[in-house]
Amino acid sequence: MTVDASGHAGAAGKAGGASLEFRGVTKRYDSGVGAPGAVNDLSFQVPAGTICVLVGPSGCGKTTSLKMVNRLIEPSAGEILLDGVNVQSQPVTALRRRIGYVIQQVGLFPHLTIGRNVAVVPGLEGWSSQRQRARTQELLGLVGLDPRRYENRYPNQLSGGERQRVGVARALAADPPLMLMDEPFAAVDPIVRERLQDEFLRLQRELAKTILFVTHDIDEAIKMGDLIAVMQEGGRLAQFGPPDEILAHPSSEFVARFVGEDRGLKRLSLRTVADLRVEKMGRPVGLPRFTPGTKLRDALAILLVADTRGGIALDEGGRPRGLVTVDAIASSLTDDPPARVGA
């Protein structure tokens, strides 16, 4: 990364996040009850600094819900509180400038350079050009783009993944306490998506923004969310909770079907070898070795393919800690949910 040496890197988001609450939020459309995009009596709370993922089939109202936060859509009833204040009581442009907004098609301004795209909200807010420039360089570095290389390019000179990074940098520019992300990684190929997700989670650990994230992909929801709101047709909240809880105890037939028959495997992807109670072992030879960060789902896959009765769990220092077995992995699902991967 090319963040300047003056220690600016960490200053990007120390403001942290704001709390967000939906209270009986309803959006009706003229086309009637259950119209695509309608939202029905939605209530949930997102604590400051956490990622809440709205997930559900298309037409379930998740994007509508997101757009009611920055008032691109106004609710028919109910209220949305940002740090305890109803968003509808605030001037709309001022509100929007305090909320980062990332969309699937990115929506970069084709006629502005990357640097000026990132500086859009600071520019609207009247920052000095010097401060805008410093902030732009800091943010481009933060999302892994060398400012010297990218600052003066235009969006059509970037790849899809690079554009998406710029989109994130632009949303972070004025250091908003809340970020709205509408399928932000859906338009790039799976490999790039995975990398962007990982990098974003790493960034979030530093920034601790409050994030409302929309996706139709349950795997992405499980990976990104501290909390997941599963929505179903008609804009109703089917279940709300941490990923492991939703996978372990789906509250309805709909949720169980939506999270998939392989929800047990999905829960394993929320756990790592470090979470596992290992068995004592003798002198194992030629067994697969797992670093503490290995997801149990991956460890299980390796054990099944290797056709061995177990593998070796290593500790942080790379020393053998004990034996990982298929049985131990399976029984880990009856344990209490672990702390979030990487949290």
Next chain:
Amino acid sequence: MSGEPLVRWDWVGAHIGPILDRLGQHLYLAVIAVSIGFAISFGLAAVAIRRRRLYPLVTLIATAVYTIPSYALFATLVVFSGLSIVTAEVPLVLYTFILLVPNIVAGFDSVPQDVLDAADGMGYTAGQRWWRVELPLAVPLVVAGLRLAAVSTIGLVTVSAILGDRFGGLGYYILEGYHRTFPTEILVGGLLSIALAVAADLGFVLLQRLLTPWAAARLAPGVAVR
């Protein structure tokens, strides 16, 4: 070979001053027509964009006007405004609508919806969004319309020569050369009119390059893409 040469260069040499005056008048008449035409077309396009249902009507009227033969229009207007500059300019202005309005509308239509959504979501006011996002992105198609209007108008200015020698620009020479059966004048008037149209077109191309550096920017060879 006997008889008159096609171009009598001695005549051209003796009339350089008046020829340049006519060229200037030609440009003057065209600039006025395109400027006024552009201003009115922009207004019409703005209405059509805001009230979509009116767009077919606007197009219909612009097309209908365009079907009127220019000679007939000039001749008719003489009845109302005499042999004045108004009579010369009104048809020229009217004929620009059909070329400008659809291009201006298309220019604003070409602004991608995701860009507008992003602008709204980031807190642009409506005015800021229009000036800083919509207008700049509409420029390529708007300029395309201006190029057409300029070339078409420069050609039509010659017809206004029928209103007398105070109008017509280079068309004056075409008309006079026709009456005197003097090809040199016809060629001078016609070729310079063409040259002026080409120059105006190139001028707009250059203007567009200056206004939209982003449209020309493409991946340079050898730039790594991730």
